[in-house]
Amino acid sequence: LWTVSAAESASGDRRDLALLVLVSSGKLIRSGRMAGHEIHEIEAKVGKVPEVDEDGVPSSDDRFQMKVGKTLLTWDGHQVSDSALASGTVEIAWASAEGDAGKGRGSLTLTPQWASPMVGSLKVEGKDHLAQALRTSPVRFVGPLYRGGGGEVRLAR
Numbered sequence: 001l002w003t004v005s006a007a008e009s010a011s012g013d014r015r016d017l018a019l020l021v022l023v024s025s026g027k028l029i030r031s032g033r034m035a036g037h038e039i040h041e042i043e044a045k046v047g048k049v050p051e052v053d054e055d056g057v058p059s060s061d062d063r064f065q066m067k068v069g070k071t072l073l074t075w076d077g078h079q080v081s082d083s084a085l086a087s088g089t090v091e092i093a094w095a096s097a098e099g100d101a102g103k104g105r106g107s108l109t110l111t112p113q114w115a116s117p118m119v120g121s122l123k124v125e126g127k128d129h130l131a132q133a134l135r136t137s138p139v140r141f142v143g144p145l146y147r148g149g150g151g152e153v154r155l156a157r
């Protein structure tokens with residue numbers, strides 16, 4: 001999700017406005033579109049960083065790559081070694097900024113077992129609007145990594 005904080009016009013309550021909802025599941029894209037969400041498909045890859053250091057030792061860092069249109073995001077790094085039991089739930093609720101005049105609403109609820117901070121670097125490549133916006137943004141935060149537990153995505157009109 002790429003969201004911005006906004007206010008509901010009728011109630012004045014704060015809610016996130018989803019600028020982009022990105023998934024790698026065709027089923028979730030179809031379900032979301034039926035609920036008035038404009039959901040975009042991404043290509044995602046997870047693996048090890050292929051580089052080696054000056055001594056020929058392979059990197060132990062992980063690589064997560066995500067391609068959105070003509071934008072390629074590459075995060076190289078690792079979770080820190082001090083994982084902790086996660087406390088509580090992670091909840092994100094949003095209203096759609098695209099699609100049927102922004103009628104779609106959604107929420108993501110995670111109940112992770114473990115949470116780990118992440119260290120690494122994020123690289124943005126591409127010449128489209130998303131790449132330009134991300135390159136000019138001062139925020140380049142990735143994390144935390146959540147493991148175990150469960151989660152739920154709800155999409156409504």
